[in-house]
Amino acid sequence: MSGNLPVQSVTADYAQRVADDLSANRSEQERVRSELARLQDELVRLEDSEQVLTKMQEVLGGTPKQATKQRKSSKVASVPAARGSNRKKAAGKAAAAGRKAPKKARSPKKAGEPTWLELTTAYLGGQSEPRSAAEVAASLTETHPERTVQVTVVRNSLEQGVAQGLLERSKQGRSVFYSPAAPASAPSGS
Template sequence: MSGNLPAQSVTADYAQRVADDLAANRGEQERVRTELARLQDELVRLEESEQVLTKMQEVLGGTPKQATKQRKGGKGAAVPAARGSDRKKTAGKAAASAGRKASKKTVSPKKAGEPTWLELTTAYLGGQSEPRSAAEVAASLTEAHPERTVQVTVVRNSLEQGVAQGRLERCKQGRSVFYSPTAPASVPSGS
């Protein structure tokens, strides 16, 4: 029986190393996901800024084609145009970005009249009594909106966009990330 002890000890050591490596791997995955979400948020903001600047250029008499040519000639590779770049959508998004419109549209394409993923996630979390993970939000949205294809990555990115805009709060518990709506700011009276 004493011959099994070293084998059990080696097995336990390997099991602990694998558990440690798995924990490190998951932590790195979460770090990369967070960075990816931050970069996607930054890209959305840059695309929105581009649309506002393009609209301003049109108003001032310049042509947006000049800016596109300059952009494409930079590094030899063509940069794709922003999604939804027809004039009507561009004007609507530019107005929303400039704060001249009450409802903000996202860059992702959607059918007319459908709420954005950011609106759906924010509304869902607003009705919850405790923070939820991206997977929980995605599962609830899948159930509530069977006509729409719900992807956890899209939901996570929308949640991170909500955090970036100050609509949602992010909290970490161990390696898990949970989201909840921000507390409404009190409006000073007499203004």
């Protein structure tokens, strides 16, 4: 029996290290997802501001539209594909986004229009059941036909809401659903 003890101990040590590494990896993935959602929302705000400023510049007799369009069509962001079972799906979306980026005809966000985060949280606040990002995007497409709704932007806004504690995420199998966060209640002592 003494011969098996070191092997079991080494195996248990490796199993614990792997479990710890996996937990750290998942935590880091969640942190990066939250940061990515925040950065993508910031990028959307900056692009919207750029459009407003460009229109103002044109009105004031600044640079012609053509130079702005050429500069915009040359920008294509590259995001690495996800690993695992979503790799092909994410790579396909990235490739599709890359092809569509130069043709992207976004309606500019006017001053005073709600942000995607505000739109998604308001929509979910009126729902009795959790909704998927696709369901939220479909509803926003119907209620805001003047805005170009992309599921990716909606999903990132939903994740931003989760990171800010405004929304809750739940999983059912491989599907992810979002709902408003429960109102903060008095902490329970356990």
